[in-house]
Amino acid sequence: MTDDMYKQMAPLPTIRRLPRYLQLLLTMQADGREFVSTTHIADALGLEPIQVRKDLGHTGIVGKPKVGFELSGLIERIEAFLGWNNTTDAFLIGAGHLGSAVLGYEGFGRYGLNIIAAFDNDPTRIGTQVHGRPVFAMDKLRDLATRMHITMAIMTVPRVVAQEVADELVAAGFLAIWNFTAAHLKVPAEVVVQNEDLSVGLAVLSVRLASAQRQTTEGLSGENDDDTLAEATLDEDDV
Amino acid sequence: MTDDMYKQMAPLPTIRRLPRYLQLLLTMQADGREFVSTTHIADALGLEPIQVRKDLGHTGIVGKPKVGFELSGLIERIEAFLGWNNTTDAFLIGAGHLGSAVLGYEGFGRYGLNIIAAFDNDPTRIGTQVHGRPVFAMDKLRDLATRMHITMAIMTVPRVVAQEVADELVAAGFLAIWNFTAAHLKVPAEVVVQNEDLSVGLAVLSVRLASAQRQTTEGLSGENDDDTLAEATLDEDDV
DNA sequence: TAGATTGTTAATCGATTAACAATC
DNA sequence: TAGATTGTTAATCGATTAACAATC
Numbered sequence: 001m002t003d004d005m006y007k008q009m010a011p012l013p014t015i016r017r018l019p020r021y022l023q024l025l026l027t028m029q030a031d032g033r034e035f036v037s038t039t040h041i042a043d044a045l046g047l048e049p050i051q052v053r054k055d056l057g058h059t060g061i062v063g064k065p066k067v068g069f070e071l072s073g074l075i076e077r078i079e080a081f082l083g084w085n086n087t088t089d090a091f092l093i094g095a096g097h098l099g100s101a102v103l104g105y106e107g108f109g110r111y112g113l114n115i116i117a118a119f120d121n122d123p124t125r126i127g128t129q130v131h132g133r134p135v136f137a138m139d140k141l142r143d144l145a146t147r148m149h150i151t152m153a154i155m156t157v158p159r160v161v162a163q164e165v166a167d168e169l170v171a172a173g174f175l176a177i178w179n180f181t182a183a184h185l186k187v188p189a190e191v192v193v194q195n196e197d198l199s200v201g202l203a204v205l206s207v208r209l210a211s212a213q214r215q216t217t218e219g220l221s222g223e224n225d226d227d228t229l230a231e232a233t234l235d236e237d238d239v
Numbered sequence: 240m241t242d243d244m245y246k247q248m249a250p251l252p253t254i255r256r257l258p259r260y261l262q263l264l265l266t267m268q269a270d271g272r273e274f275v276s277t278t279h280i281a282d283a284l285g286l287e288p289i290q291v292r293k294d295l296g297h298t299g300i301v302g303k304p305k306v307g308f309e310l311s312g313l314i315e316r317i318e319a320f321l322g323w324n325n326t327t328d329a330f331l332i333g334a335g336h337l338g339s340a341v342l343g344y345e346g347f348g349r350y351g352l353n354i355i356a357a358f359d360n361d362p363t364r365i366g367t368q369v370h371g372r373p374v375f376a377m378d379k380l381r382d383l384a385t386r387m388h389i390t391m392a393i394m395t396v397p398r399v400v401a402q403e404v405a406d407e408l409v410a411a412g413f414l415a416i417w418n419f420t421a422a423h424l425k426v427p428a429e430v431v432v433q434n435e436d437l438s439v440g441l442a443v444l445s446v447r448l449a450s451a452q453r454q455t456t457e458g459l460s461g462e463n464d465d466d467t468l469a470e471a472t473l474d475e476d477d478v
Numbered sequence: 479t480a481g482a483t484t485g486t487t488a489a490t491c492g493a494t495t496a497a498c499a500a501t502c
Numbered sequence: 503t504a505g506a507t508t509g510t511t512a513a514t515c516g517a518t519t520a521a522c523a524a525t526c
Contacts, residue, residue: 011517015446020437023421037483043422049483050519057485065525067485083445097370107421111441131336152448176448178440182262182346184284192451194444198435199258203352203419205433206322207254207390209415212431218376250493276507288507289495296509304501304508 009073010058015082017055019111019200020045027069037068085200089177091150093165094157095120095135098180103131115154117144142172151175159183166193249297254321256294258350259284261317268310276307323351330389332404333396334359334374337419341395342370354393356383381411396416398422405432458465 013212024044028036038052045052056069059081063069079085090208095118104117118130121138129137136144144150153174157165162183169177169191176192185193263283267275277291284291295308298320302308318324331338334357342354357369360377367374375383383389392413396404401422408416408430415431418424424432 010446012443013517015443016439019421019436019442020423023438024423033334039483048519051517053484054518063484066482067526068483081446082442083449088445097340097343101336104336105437107438108441109422111438112440112445175451176444178444182258184259184263190451190455192444192447194438194440194447196440197258198344199262199346199350200255200351200432201435202347203258203321204251204254205415205417205431206327207249207320210322212414212429216429223448252493278507287495290493292508293494302508305506306502307507 010081014055014058015178017047017051018059018082019079021052021055022075022082023077025071025078031076034071035068036071036074038063040068043121057091079112082111084110087112087114089114089115089116089148089150090152090154091141091145092133092154093120093141093169094118094120094155095130096156096158097123097124099154099156100130102154102180103133113152116148116150138168141168145172145174148156152178154180156180248370249320253294253297256286256290257298257321261314261321264310264314264317268293268314274307275310275313277302279307289412309472318351319348323349325351326351327385327391327477328353328355328378328389328467329391329393330355330384331372331393331395332359332377332380332408333355333357333394334364335395335397336360338393338395339369341393341419342372355387355389377407380407384411384413391417393417393419395419 007111012229021041024034024041038049041047042049042052056063056074059077061069061074061077076085090113092115094105095103099118099120103118108115115133117134119138119141120126122137125135126137151174153169153176155165155169155177157160159181162179162181163185164175166179166185166187170187174191175185176194177185178194178196180196180200182197184195187193260280263277263280277288277295280286281288281291295302295313298316300308300313300316315324316444329352331342331354334342338357338359341359347354354372357372357374358380359365359374364374365376380433390413392408392415394401394404394416395409398420401418401420402424405416405418405426406425409426413430416424416426417433417435419435421436421438423434426432
């Protein structure tokens with residue numbers, strides 16, 4: 001068991017916070033800053049310094065007591081930890097509204113994701129370009145994926161055909177599926193599926209908003225009139 | 240402290256799983272099924288029955304030993320828990336690619352979210368319709384929000400103007416912001432911000448894929464040749 | 479130097495999982 | 503009835519937070 005193995009052992013919540021650190025650090029770097037402390041990061045993002053320190057520790061970076069972390073080294077380390085220093089080529093399946101929006105998202109380049117082509121079964125879309133990427137017919141998928149050694153797919157198809165498309169992706173040798181569909185995909189254990197279902201975020205928002213409104217109402221009714229109300233709200237960064 | 244208060248105390252992971260249960264249950268209902276057990280739900284989603292039971296318990300639903308849960312009642316209860324039985328009206332800010340995709344997303348009606356108008360500051364977009372919703376100029380936002388009592392906003396603007404737009408939303412009395420921007424928004428404590436940053440999902444996918452590939456490589460090198468490899472992969476449902 | 483900050487070890491907190499009595 | 507399933511209470515696991523020595 002090598003040292004590298006520990007990478008995967010970072011807690012999932014830590015992994016989810018890393019992109020936010022990265023985004024902040026890049027802004028700071030653009031401002032000409034050279035060093036940063038965990039206190040500073042925590043302040044900017046509304047977190048606790050100890051949590052930031054623990055999170056950064058998982059990436060293997062070491063800082064300087066009293067000084068903090070060298071910004072450029074820290075950025076490099078986070079990007080390497082997330083694998084964003086290498087480019088990953090991907091195909092996008094389903095060039096509808098959502099697919100088109102994903103293709104138009106400019107941030108992916110910075111994250112090492114390169115969407116090189118889209119696939120669809122709508123004849124009016126096939127042969128066109130969407131945000132500079134060619135749209136091919138679905139029956140070209142398998143051959144092109146094999147020849148170009150593409151193993152990551154972004155699924156932005158209607159839910160009803162999601163499993164069917166997933167089966168095709170598996171058959172074509174894909175190893176990772178970023179699933180923007182609400183469908184629960186059944187795939188072999190060796191294929192990684194990352195669900196990006198909008199309803200999850202909406203559910204959390206709905207419950208948090210209801211909770212906040214309940215507390216406001218109770219505050220007005222005089223049952224609880226001190227200033228603990230604001231503190232009692234869920235942390236906005238939890239999801 | 241009323242019984243209702245306990246609603247907000249459901250663990251966040253539970254809240255995030257509820258939409259997936261709901262989605263499955265609706266499919267089952269469409270298939271004409273009337274009862275369902277937690278064992279059945281767990282099997283379909285690759286979870287443990289005890290976890291499903293605990294999650295459903297948080298919504299306050301009670302089942303029948305041996306029989307399970309009545310499907311229609313369970314669906315109602317989850318929807319009520321998430322507040323999706325009432326419609327919430329919302330404005331969308333930023334009618335670009337992503338905003339347009341969100342406007343075109345058909346699933347929101349079912350979740351009680353009703354986007355009634357979009358706002359933008361691009362003159363070529365103002366006055367047009369996107370997926371049936373009118374696009375207004377940004378300077379109409381405050382007046383319309385006040386008059387229509389809209390308190391939820393969906394932000395799909397470029398990152399660089401995100402904070403500026405958030406400030407306008409706060410000034411206009413909005414209480415909830417669904418933030419599709421990578422920016423960390425600074426808002427008063429009483430405003431709920433739900434971040435929906437694509438880079439988070441990509442980060443988790445990247446790390447999981449790297450981990451899976453590392454394990455495959457090690458398996459081939461003969462260091463670990465039993466079948467524990469598949470079991471060692473992260474659960475696909477964790478995020 | 480003195481003080482701020484790191485990194486590590488221990489304590490706490492919360493979610494998941496296990497065990498099992500109650501029940502239709 | 504017997505057996506499957508619920509709901510609750512206890513045990514385990516893992517992440518967060520606290521404490522503090524090391525250090526530039």
